[in-house]
Each structure stands twice: as structure tokens, then as C-alpha cells.
Amino acid sequence: MCAHSSGAIGFPLRLLAREVYDRVVAIKGEKQVALITGEQRIEPPDARYFLCTAEAMPLRRPGMGGGPEGDFAFVALDEAQLAADRERGHIFTDRLLHARGREETMLLGSATLEPLVRQLEPKAELVERPRFSTLTHIGARKLSRLPPRSAVVAFSAEQVYGVAEMLRRFRGGAAVVMGALSPETRNRQVDLFQSGEVDYIVATDAIGMGLNLDLNHVAFAGLTKFDGMRQRRLQPAEMAQIAGRAGRHQRDGTFGVLAGMSRDGGRGAPPPEFDDEEVYAIEEHRFAPLTRLYWREPEPRFDSIEVLIADLEAPPDHAALAAAPEAIDLAVLKRLHSDGITEAVKGAGSVRRFWEICQLPDFRSQGTDMHARFVSRLWADLSTGYLGADYVASRIAQLDNVQGDIDTLQGRIAAIRSWAYICQRPDWVLARDEMAARARAAEAKLSDALHARLTERFVNRRTTLLMKTAGQDASLLPITIGEDDAVLVEDERIGHLEGFRFVVDTSAGHEDRKMLLAAAEKALPGILAARATKLTDSGMDGVTIMDGALHWQGHAIASLDLREGKVMPALSPARDLAMLPAASREAFMAALEGWLTTRLEPLAPLEKLHEAARDPAAESEARAIVHTLIAGHGFARRDKSGLMHLPKELRPFLRRLGVTFGALDIFVPALLKPAPRQLLHMLGIDRRPLQSAMLPVIAEERNLPSGYRPAGEQAIRLDLAEKVFRAAHEARSKSKARKFFFDSALPVSIGLEPANYRRLMSAAGFRLQKAPALAEGAFGPPVPDKWEWQPSSRRAASGKSLSRGKPERGKRERSPQPKTVAEGNPFGALADLMR
Structure with a gap:
């Protein structure tokens, strides 16, 4: 065509027309090339x-000159054998008979058309173009054993979806091509296949026309189809049209059927x-x-509806021609005429306009009845003139909605194609160009959304990528770690790392999990080694001790096994480290052990106690x-420690270990600091409640944290309680009297309330002597209270006097008073002797 001064080609699909339009534009430029379809018109x-x-071919172009048979130097009709199609055949027959170029006319089609062309155009020159490659039948193949770069051809939407779902499970997914798209x-889905993102395509018989694919094999899911009238077996020529998609130029192709599929496309x-x-x-x-x-x-003549019909x-x-079966446009015309819709249609112009409306394609495939209703409404709106721009815009806006599933989006696209067709008519819509642009934009948005839904449903990019590496060393998989510790294969997420544990992506189906785990098990050791x-x-950095284990990023990486006679626990690697190579795991565990040793330095006093307990030179007491x-993790009550059995000469041995002998407790002050208490709790050695800051004074609790002694409604740390007791004994020593004054500033500054500190003192054997109050009318500071120490008190020995009740009052010793003896009593002399 491009070798002539002008030309026109009629195609069976607007997809083909668009493809060739782009190629001619690249040669001739946009200003010289036009694209005309039922739904789109680009005409410089x-x-x-x-x-x-084919339906939109301009048979005559007045003003361009030329011979009597047409105004184009070149005219071609593609897929001319469609003149035998039940629905559209009469259109192709008309173009075959009447579309002519001044210089050259070409009819492109199957060799089965040759006898009829000889009858209709005896002078036509017949030229054959043989296929360069061969097609070979290879029988039935299971879906799981289809070779890569295969197409599966089905004959219903349900069958297409079913096969595509199975391919997603077995092979990672497939592109989907149907006439309803x-x-x-359809172009986006074909690009998905052509780019190699998926190795399979599932299509209806629409694949047999207008799609040039890089296919090696075509598998038929069935050999029957519904042709609009009945369910029938495909003709050999139809089979060959579809199977011929396999192989390109000099590369051979194969075809066969899909094993495990029943006659109606089901499995089994x-x-x-x-x-x-x-x-x-074939x-x-x-x-x-x-x-x-x-x-x-x-x-046809437009004198009346009856004449038109x-x-x-x-x-x-002509003997080579047969009357066309009743197409949808004629069926709609006859239906509306029988319903009386055409009673007001009078005159040639009105009849012609009514017939043009009846020729609106049934893009929704709803059948004669439903389509006739739509045409009737359209005629009612157009019978008085044009469709208003606001009305058309509102109809388009209703359809411009990308929400919904695949079937919903397909329905909206079919509906928007009807409005795109309506907007292309020159005398149907006001602001035609603007409305046509809106319809095309809405269709583009819906098409993008439909492609996304199809890809989301029928393509599993993870499985596709992994399947492409089948048979190769999985350690060569390009696995990387992305943000948020995501594990990626060629930028496709297959899971994520939690610490050193690989977790399969939650969106992966059950059938994908084994494959993803297998890939990760072989590819991740190197990455995890680098991570370690x-x-x-x-x-x-970030490693913590918690619940008797070492944690990182919230997950255990090693367990801590407590050992008898040792503060340093034994380290055992967690299951999460199983994927680390042996050498890396050993080095990592050694580094963890060194880190833990440094971390446990605050427990050195406890380790010294363990060493002393193993020292054979130490006395048994x-x-x-x-x-x-x-056993007490650094402290014990004095009355239960066995201190009464310890000879005084052995006390220096314990003091060298950091042990303090307090009034009520024996303890190691270094182990009462926050760091060692926290470590003992984190290691699981001390199971009592933890007071992480080891505050001087806390509220009294039923189950006191380690290192505290009750003091009324409060509790005080053991070393600070001992500090108070020592200050009291120093005050008693300085007084050199049985009763002494003790300043309460120290316990109050520590945080004890007066009533609670008095109970603490009482537990250590000190008894309060309340000073008398000032006499009424007296001035000056009150006399301070005095304290008295009673070391023989049971409370000092047992330490049980810190209940919330009142402390016991000591009994006062009284000297015996002589009894008066009555005069003359015989015991009087004996009483005198006793005195």
C-alpha cells in the first residue's frame, strides 16, 4: 500500500487496524494516515x-480523482475468507465484490476461498505464500507438563478462567485473551506474554486471528464451540487457523490437546x-x-420499513452466494417493527436513520431482546435530533468506575464501547469530538483496571520467576534483601526475615509455599552469613537478654542453659540459625559468648560466691x-542463714567475698544494684518480681521484689535498711545511756514515712520512748523521743514485727513490794527473815 499514492485496507479487528496504522504512521507520518473503526476515528x-x-471502509472518496471503480490507488481486504462467517460474512462479501483500487486490489485470505474467487472474479491473479515452518501434532499433554511458550485455547469464559487458575498454581500464571476484552x-495481556513475564497464554478462538505471538505450542482444551446457533465441532480449517499460531517464519511449531479436560472443558x-x-x-x-x-x-431501498426488510x-x-443468516441488526429491526416502534418512521431519511441505529453492534452480547431495548431507547432519544452532550457525559461518567471484579469491568467496557460507537456517528451527538474523547479515556481506564485484575488473579510473579530457574542451581537465584528485611527475587517479594528466620509471604497460596521455602533454603545461607x-x-547492637534467651529484633537467636555452680550459662543456637553455614554459625556463637561474658560482668560478685562454694579450703560452716x-541470689535473712553456727574467725573470709552481716539480713551490696538484679531476672536465675530501678523505697507488696525488706506500708532496700540500723547503733554508742536520741532525718531522707521507719526500727530491736507533750501554756520545742535497744526481744531475732498492726509494748520490770503482815501473825517473824 505504501508504494502507491493512496490506499485503504479493511481488517476484521480494530486491533489489527491499529497495529498496521502505527506501522504506516512510522513510514508516512501522522498527517497522511487515517484510522477508522466503529469506535475510533483519526482522520487528518x-x-x-x-x-x-471492514465495516468502516470508505468505498468512495469524492474529490481524490481516479477511475470508475474507486478513489484509492490501492485497496486490500484482510482475512477475506470471513465472507463465509454467519454474522459478518455479508460485510466481507460486499467488500470483496465492490472494494476496488484504481491500480491494485488485494484479497488476503485462506486458500479455501480460491474456487469462489475464480467464480466471482475470473480475471483475478492468485498468488500463494506457503508456510515456511511446519506444524506437528504431538498428542495430549497435561497442564503441568506443557512446554514453555504455549497457548491453551478454550471456548468459554469459564473454561478460560479455570485453565488460567490451574496454570497459576502449577506454572506461576498466564496471560488471558478473550473476545470480550x-x-x-488484550494488547496489555499479549505484552505480558511477549515480554516473557509469563510463559503461557490462555485464549478463546480469538487468538486465531490478528495475534502474532511468539508461540511454540498450541493446546486445545476442547474441540467444540457454540457458534451462536448450536454446539458443534470445529472445522479443520478453524483448527488450523488456531494451531497455526505456533511457530514463526522458519521456526517449527506443535499442537495437540490438553489432557485431563472433558468435552465441555471441565477436568477429569x-x-x-x-x-x-x-x-x-492441519x-x-x-x-x-x-x-x-x-x-x-x-x-437497500429506504422507501419504508417493509421495503427495507x-x-x-x-x-x-449468483450461484456462489447464499443469503446471509439473520444478523443481529436485521433481527433488531424486525423485532422493533413487530413491536410497533416503527409506526412513526416515515420517509426515506427517517427510515435510513432508523436502520443506522439498528446497526449499532451488540458489544454487550446480550442477545436480540436486550439489545433491541437499548436501540429502542436510543431511537427515542435521536428521533427528535441529537443526543445532548450533558446526557452523554452523564452516561459515560456512570461507567467510568474502575471498582469491581473481572466480569463487572468487562461489562462496563462493553457498555462504554457502545457509547464510543455512538459518539463516532457524525449526526448523533452534540460536541461529538469531546464526547468521543471522554469515551476513549473511560475505556482506557477500565482497560487498565481490567488488565490489573486479570494479572492479579491469574499471574503469580513469584512462582513464575522461580519456575524459570527450575533445573538450575537455586543458590544462583538473584535473592536480595530489601527494605523492612523483605526477601526479593528480581524485585518480587517472596517473604521477609524476622531476625534470622525466613517467613514466606502471607499472600502466597498453599501450593507456592513449598517452592518458596525450597528456594530460600538454598539461596539464603550466604545472605544470612553476611547478616551474622x-x-x-x-x-x-540490638541483642538483648530476655526470658532466659538472647533475642534480636524480637526473636530468639540463642537459648541460655543455666549451669550448676556457674553464673555464665551455656549457649545453644536457636532454630532460626539453622540456615547459617556451619562455619558462620560457630563464629557467630563464639562472638555471642564473648558479648555475653562482657554483659554479665555486674554479676562478678555472684561468680565469686560460686567459686568460694567450690573451694575445698573453705570451712564447711x-x-x-x-x-x-x-540460693537467695545475693541475700538471706539472718535468722535463717545459719549464722549462729559460724565461728567468728570465719567472718573475715566472707567479708572478703563482699558479704555484709546486717542486723536483720546477710547480703552482698554489689548485687543489690539495678544492673545485677536485672541480669539475674533476664537470665531466669531470679524468678521473683523485678524492681528494675532498685529504688530506695517502694510501696509494700504481697510478693516483694528481690532485695527489699518490709517496713510497714513501705519496703526498703536491704543495704539502706542496714544503713539506718548502723546510724541508730552509732547514736546509742555515743549516748552511753540506756535511752538515747536518734535523728529521723536519715530514714526520712531515704523515703520512709515516720510511722514506717519506726516499724523498721522495731524489727531491729529498738523500742520507742515517746517524750511527754509540752504542758499547756508552755513554750519552746518539744522534747525529742528517745529510743531503747532490747537485743533480747523476739522481734529482733525473728524479724516478724513489721506487720501493719501496732508494735507490742514492752513489759516494765517492777521490784517486789513487801507485804504488810498483821501483828500476831505467826508468819511475821519469817517475813522479817526473808527481808
Whole structure:
């Protein structure tokens, strides 16, 4: 065409028209090339080359000159054998008979059309273009054993979805192509396959026309289809049209059926196989010639609706032609005429306009009844003139909604295609160009959304990527760690790391989990080894001790096994480290042990106690107290420690270990600090409640934290309680009297309330002597209270006097008073002797 001064080509699909339009634009430029379809019109004023659907071909172009048979130097009709199609055949027959170029006309189609072309155009020159590659039948193949770069052809939407779902499970996904898809969606799905993102495509028989794919194999999920009238077996020529998609140029292709699919496309029953004659016909490309082409009067009269119908149903006058079956446009015309809708349709202009409206394609595939209702409403709106721009815009806006599932989006695209067709008519819509642009924009948005839904449902990119590496060393998989510790294969997320544990992505189905885990088990050791090295180099930044284990990022990496006679526990690697290589794991565990040793330095006093308990040179009495202190995690009550059995000469031995002998407790002050108490709790050695800050005074609790002694309604740390007791004894020593004054400033400054500190003192054997109050009218400071120490008090020995009740009052000793003896009493003399 481009070798001529002008030209036009009619295609069976607007997808093909658009594809060739882009190629011609690249050669001739946009100003010289036009695209005309039912739903889109790009027509520059100086256009000389027209790419059209067959229905939209301009047969005459006044003003361009030329011979009597047309105004284009070149005219071509693609897939001319569609003249035998029941629905559209009469359109192709009309173009075959009447579309002519001044210089050259080409009819492109199957060799089955040759006898009819000879009858209709005896002078036509017939040129064959043989297929360079061969097609070979390879029988049935299971879905799980389909070779890569295969297409599966099904004959219903349900069958297409079912096969695509299975391919998603077994092979990672497939592109989907159906006649109900918009051209934009179909192109996007084809690109998904052509780019290699998926290795399989599932399609209806629409794949047999207008799609040039990089296919190696075509598998038929069934060999029957519904042709609009009945369920029938495919003709050999139709089989070859589909199977011929396999192989390109000089590369051979194969075809066969899909094993495990029943005759209706379900799974289970054996599928119908190609018979020998069909295989021979497809492989040798030998088919029975067409015997007739469908024809319908292309230029009917518009005198009345009855005359129009009669002309459209008139039989042809040539033996090679047959009357076309009733197409949807004629069926709608007759239905509306029988319903009385056409009573007001009078005059040639009105009849012509009514017929043009009836020719609106049934994009929704709703059938005659539903489509007739839509056409009737459209005629009612157009009978008085044009459709208003606001009305059309509102209809388009209602459809411009990308929410919904696949079927919903397909329905909206079909509906928007109807409005795109309406907006292309020159005398139907006001502001036609603007409305047509809105319809195209809405269709583009819906097509993008439909492509996204199809890809989301039928493509599992993770599985696809992993399947492509099947048979290779999985350690070569390009696995990387992204943000948030995501594990990526070629930027596709397959899971994430929690510490050193690989977690499969939650969106992965059950069938994908084994594959993802298998890939990770072989590919992650190197990454985890680098992760361990990085953590070691950081000084174990983020590692914590908790619940008897070492944690990192909230997950255990090693358990701490307590050992008898040792503060340092034994380290055991957690299961999360199992994927680390052995050498890396050993080095990492050694680094963890070194870090833990440094971390446990505050427990050095406790380790000294353990060493002393194992020292054979230590006396048994001293070792007994050491064991008691170890069991108490650094402290013990004095009355239960066995201190009464310890000779005084052994006390220096214990003091060298940091032991303090208090009034009520024996303890190691270094172990009462926050750091060692926290470590004992984190290691699981001390199970009592933890007071992490080791505050001087806390509220009294039923289960006191370690290192505290009750003091009324409060509790005080053991070393500070001992500080108070020592200050009291120093005050008693300085007084040199039985009763002494003691300043309460120290316990109050520590945080004890007066009533609670008095109970603490009482527990250590001190008794309060309240000073008398000032006499009424007296001035000056009150006399301070005095204290008296009673070391023999049971409370000092037992330490049980810190209940919330009142302390016991001591009994006052009284000297015996002589009794008066009555005079003359015989015991009087004895009483005198006793005195």
C-alpha cells in the first residue's frame, strides 16, 4: 500500500487496524494516515492512507480523482475468507465484490476461498505464500507438563478462567485473551506474554486471528464451540487457523490437546482427540474449499420499513452466494417493527436513520431482546435530533468506575464501547469530538483496571520467576534483601526475615509455599552469613537478654542453659540459625559468648560466691552460708542463714567475698544494684518480681521484689535498711545511756514515712520512748523521743514485727513490794527473815 499514492485496507479487528496504522504512521507520518473503526476515528484532512475495520471502509472518496471503480490507488481486504462467517460474512462479501483500487486490489485470505474467487472474479491473479515452518501434532499433554511458550485455547469464559487458575498454581500464571476484552486490555495481556513475564497464554478462538505471538505450542482444551446457533465441532480449517499460531517464519511449531479436560472443558474425563484426517489436514494445510459466501443487499431501498426488510432478506442472484443468516441488526429491526416502534418512521431519511441505529453492534452480547431495548431507547432519544452532550457525559461518567471484579469491568467496557460507537456517528451527538474523547479515556481506564485484575488473579510473579530457574542451581537465584528485611527475587517479594528466620509471604497460596521455602533454603545461607557478620561487627547492637534467651529484633537467636555452680550459662543456637553455614554459625556463637561474658560482668560478685562454694579450703560452716546466699541470689535473712553456727574467725573470709552481716539480713551490696538484679531476672536465675530501678523505697507488696525488706506500708532496700540500723547503733554508742536520741532525718531522707521507719526500727530491736507533750501554756520545742535497744526481744531475732498492726509494748520490770503482815501473825517473824 505504501508504494502507491493512496490506499485503504479493511481488517476484521480494530486491533489489527491499529497495529498496521502505527506501522504506516512510522513510514508516512501522522498527517497522511487515517484510522477508522466503529469506535475510533483519526482522520487528518490530508490523509491518503486509510486503515479501517471492514465495516468502516470508505468505498468512495469524492474529490481524490481516479477511475470508475474507486478513489484509492490501492485497496486490500484482510482475512477475506470471513465472507463465509454467519454474522459478518455479508460485510466481507460486499467488500470483496465492490472494494476496488484504481491500480491494485488485494484479497488476503485462506486458500479455501480460491474456487469462489475464480467464480466471482475470473480475471483475478492468485498468488500463494506457503508456510515456511511446519506444524506437528504431538498428542495430549497435561497442564503441568506443557512446554514453555504455549497457548491453551478454550471456548468459554469459564473454561478460560479455570485453565488460567490451574496454570497459576502449577506454572506461576498466564496471560488471558478473550473476545470480550477491550483491544487495550488484550494488547496489555499479549505484552505480558511477549515480554516473557509469563510463559503461557490462555485464549478463546480469538487468538486465531490478528495475534502474532511468539508461540511454540498450541493446546486445545476442547474441540467444540457454540457458534451462536448450536454446539458443534470445529472445522479443520478453524483448527488450523488456531494451531497455526505456533511457530514463526522458519521456526517449527506443535499442537495437540490438553489432557485431563472433558468435552465441555471441565477436568477429569479424557478430551476428544484430533482424528487422523484432521491431523493430516492441519499438518499438510489441505482443507475443503468454501462452497458459498454469505450475501445481503448492500444498498437497500429506504422507501419504508417493509421495503427495507424485504431488500435485506432478498436472495442473491449468483450461484456462489447464499443469503446471509439473520444478523443481529436485521433481527433488531424486525423485532422493533413487530413491536410497533416503527409506526412513526416515515420517509426515506427517517427510515435510513432508523436502520443506522439498528446497526449499532451488540458489544454487550446480550442477545436480540436486550439489545433491541437499548436501540429502542436510543431511537427515542435521536428521533427528535441529537443526543445532548450533558446526557452523554452523564452516561459515560456512570461507567467510568474502575471498582469491581473481572466480569463487572468487562461489562462496563462493553457498555462504554457502545457509547464510543455512538459518539463516532457524525449526526448523533452534540460536541461529538469531546464526547468521543471522554469515551476513549473511560475505556482506557477500565482497560487498565481490567488488565490489573486479570494479572492479579491469574499471574503469580513469584512462582513464575522461580519456575524459570527450575533445573538450575537455586543458590544462583538473584535473592536480595530489601527494605523492612523483605526477601526479593528480581524485585518480587517472596517473604521477609524476622531476625534470622525466613517467613514466606502471607499472600502466597498453599501450593507456592513449598517452592518458596525450597528456594530460600538454598539461596539464603550466604545472605544470612553476611547478616551474622554485620551483627558481629556492630558489637551485637540490638541483642538483648530476655526470658532466659538472647533475642534480636524480637526473636530468639540463642537459648541460655543455666549451669550448676556457674553464673555464665551455656549457649545453644536457636532454630532460626539453622540456615547459617556451619562455619558462620560457630563464629557467630563464639562472638555471642564473648558479648555475653562482657554483659554479665555486674554479676562478678555472684561468680565469686560460686567459686568460694567450690573451694575445698573453705570451712564447711562458711560454705554453708555461701550456698544460702547463692540460693537467695545475693541475700538471706539472718535468722535463717545459719549464722549462729559460724565461728567468728570465719567472718573475715566472707567479708572478703563482699558479704555484709546486717542486723536483720546477710547480703552482698554489689548485687543489690539495678544492673545485677536485672541480669539475674533476664537470665531466669531470679524468678521473683523485678524492681528494675532498685529504688530506695517502694510501696509494700504481697510478693516483694528481690532485695527489699518490709517496713510497714513501705519496703526498703536491704543495704539502706542496714544503713539506718548502723546510724541508730552509732547514736546509742555515743549516748552511753540506756535511752538515747536518734535523728529521723536519715530514714526520712531515704523515703520512709515516720510511722514506717519506726516499724523498721522495731524489727531491729529498738523500742520507742515517746517524750511527754509540752504542758499547756508552755513554750519552746518539744522534747525529742528517745529510743531503747532490747537485743533480747523476739522481734529482733525473728524479724516478724513489721506487720501493719501496732508494735507490742514492752513489759516494765517492777521490784517486789513487801507485804504488810498483821501483828500476831505467826508468819511475821519469817517475813522479817526473808527481808
